[in-house]
Amino acid sequence: MGGKVEHLYQVEHSRKGMPGFEVIATAGGVSVARAAYWGAVDARSATLHPGDEITLRHGARVILRYPPYRAADRSAPVQDV
Numbered sequence: 001m002g003g004k005v006e007h008l009y010q011v012e013h014s015r016k017g018m019p020g021f022e023v024i025a026t027a028g029g030v031s032v033a034r035a036a037y038w039g040a041v042d043a044r045s046a047t048l049h050p051g052d053e054i055t056l057r058h059g060a061r062v063i064l065r066y067p068p069y070r071a072a073d074r075s076a077p078v079q080d081v
Helices: 030-047
Strands: 009-014 022-027 053-058 061-066
Touching: 009 030, 022 030, 022 053, 030 053
Parallel strands: none
Antiparallel strands: 009 022, 009 053, 053 061
């Protein structure tokens, strides 16, 4: 109805300190979305500023993120009891 096309996958480029993000690509299937993500990483990784991210999302779920986080960066240190 209405000819609306919904793309389930989105490749986004977010910049540190800036609200929102740039949508680089949208896709209806995961294979095309992953190809678009890796193409964006290849094209933009050399010019990313510290804190910038390229993300592949399926709705609110993050599938891939560049640069990838290390486990120590995402969580508080584990303390022995």
